[in-house]
Amino acid sequence: MIRETKNILVTGGAGFIGSNLCHYLTKQNYNILCLDNFDDFYSEEIKLNNIKSLLNEKTFELIRGDIRDSKLLNKIFENNKIETVIHLAAKAGVRYSILNPTEYFDINVNGTLALLEVMKSNDVKNLVFASSSSVYGNKNGKLKETETCNKQISPYAVSKKTAELLNYSYHVNFKMNVINLRLFSVYGKNQRPDLVIHKFFNQISQNKPVEIYGNGKSQRDYTYIDDIVEAIYNSILYLEQNPNTYEIINIGNDKSISLLQLLTYIKEASQIERIESITMEAAKGDVEITHADIRKAKKLLNYNPSVSLKEGIKLFYDWFKTEKI
Ligand SMILES: NC(=O)c1ccc[n+]([C@@H]2O[C@H](COP(=O)([O-])OP(=O)(O)OC[C@H]3O[C@@H](n4cnc5c(N)ncnc54)[C@H](O)[C@@H]3O)[C@@H](O)[C@H]2O)c1
Structure with missing residues (x-):
């Protein structure tokens, strides 16, 4: 059966996860509107590079703009029949928050609220939101979704938890169809430079500890990013098939x-015998x-992470070498 082409709005689509998702979705039967304001958390050049090969695709459109700009959002929703929104735009990074x-709350909370309002007034129901494992705070053992989580450590984590709650409120009051994905330490191609793995490889390649x-x-x-992208894709399909x-x-x-274990994998992948380190x-x-x-995730999204850390670090290093060395 041929699926009808659907329009998807990806907020933060030029970033690490967003760009990988946009590349994946262009190969499926979707038209993608990628909304990104090229926030200064890291360089615009990196983000443009993430999506440069998509810019000539007929099924991909880059819209430069801010999720807090309701006027722009309204225009996007009025001009395009959007089926699903993948909301990834955020100020990311626990430590910097x-x-x-204030800036984290403005983008992550007020930005999410602005998006929900425009979705509501344009009757767009399906939302996949990138939440974070940081909402659990400091807990031991395997983290389950039913765990109470009222003790976030960073403002970033509080902003993510608050956005989840806003999504819930719009689900209850306006029948918004929502999946909040709590993502755990994502890595791979196009990874943000501030995140460990990318940061370690950068330090090693510059002969720094x-x-x-x-x-x-x-x-x-x-x-690994490919597993995350698949989970987001399966969430889109889940929402298409399960209203409310x-x-x-x-x-x-x-x-x-x-x-420390992570470092041993990095050593193995890069075949560097001795990696200097300093304690911070x-x-x-x-x-x-x-x-x-x-x-x-296994039950609802048929999710089965397929890339081990050992394989993933090797894949990351292969990408890193072509980009940086
Ligand atoms: N990378 C991870 O390990 C991880 C883990 C948990 C959750 N998340 C969440 O996943 C999402 C994507 O993370 P990422 O690692 O790809 O980060 P990223 O910084 O690479 O991507 C975010 C994108 O959003 C854009 N953006 C920021 N503010 C915006 C605004 N006001 N309007 C429009 N665009 C804006 C940025 O320019 C950037 O391209 C974020 O919501 C993040 O909180 C990431």
Whole structure:
């Protein structure tokens, strides 16, 4: 059966996750509107490079603009019959939110609210939102979606939790069809330069010691970008088939690895015998451990992470070498 072509709005589509998603969706039967304001969190050049090969595609349109600009959003929704919104635009980065909480709230909370309002008035129902594992705060063991999470550590995490709650309120009051995906430490091609793995490879290639925050024992559930993209795609399909949904779903790799273990994988992939490191004071805002319980994602989204950390780091390094070395 040939599926009808549908219009998807991807906010933050030029960023790390957004660009990978846009590349994937152009190969499926979708028209993509990519809304991005090229926020100064990292360089515009990197983001333009992420999507440059899409700019000639007939099914891809880049709209430069801000999610807080309701006038622009209204125009986009009035001129295009949008089926689903993938809302990735945000000020990302846990640590920086400690330094600039106001901006994080303005973009992540007010921006989400502006988007919900325009969706409501244009009767667009389907929303996939990029939430974060950071909403769980400091907890041990595998994190389940039913866990109470009222003790976020960083303003970033609070902004994500608040946006989830706004989505819930619009689901209840206006029948918005929502999936909040709680993403766990995403890495891979086009990864943001501030994130570990990319940051480590940058430091190594510049012959600088890698910076280990704290004692190196903090753990993360690193998840490869292709698995994340597939989860987002399956969420789009889920919403298309299940009206009046509200779900929170973890998307992780189901393996939690310490920073020091991560370094051994990086050593292996890069075949560098000795990697110098320096210890930095543990960063404010970071949690100790994340580890996703992904049973709900398996059940609802048919999610099965297929890239191990070892393979993923190798894939990342192959990309990094062509881009940077
Ligand atoms: N990367 C991760 O490990 C991770 C983990 C959990 C959640 N998330 C969430 O996933 C989403 C994407 O993250 P990413 O790592 O790709 O980050 P990113 O910074 O690469 O992408 C975000 C994009 O949003 C754009 N943007 C920022 N403010 C905007 C605004 N006001 N209007 C329009 N566009 C704006 C930026 O220019 C950028 O291109 C974010 O919401 C982030 O919080 C990411």
